Amino acid sequence: MKRKFANANIMLLSPETLKSTWEDFYVYKKPLARADLIQHYSYLVRVTAGRLFAVPPVGADREDLVSAGVIGLIKAVDHCEPHPRREI
Numbered sequence: 001m002k003r004k005f006a007n008a009n010i011m012l013l014s015p016e017t018l019k020s021t022w023e024d025f026y027v028y029k030k031p032l033a034r035a036d037l038i039q040h041y042s043y044l045v046r047v048t049a050g051r052l053f054a055v056p057p058v059g060a061d062r063e064d065l066v067s068a069g070v071i072g073l074i075k076a077v078d079h080c081e082p083h084p085r086r087e088i
């Protein structure tokens with residue numbers, strides 16, 4: 001089950017679905033589970049980039065920062081080992 005994030009067109013996974021999606025990705029290596037995880041956490045990249053660009057540095061591009069953040073997110077999902085008490 002997916003739910004909408006407040007004030008945005010972002011769909012977040014419910015806690016139960018998130019847990020099973022992590023299992024599908026980590027145990028069964030399902031590519032769609034990987035994509036769902038990346039999409040689920042991608043709002044964090046946009047929020048962080050928005051905070052850093054509240055007063056944009058000269059010569060910096062917000063979209064470049066978001067792109068770098070998404071690459072970091074993908075690496076984090078690919079290398080994360082799910083643990084009941086740890087989140088990305």
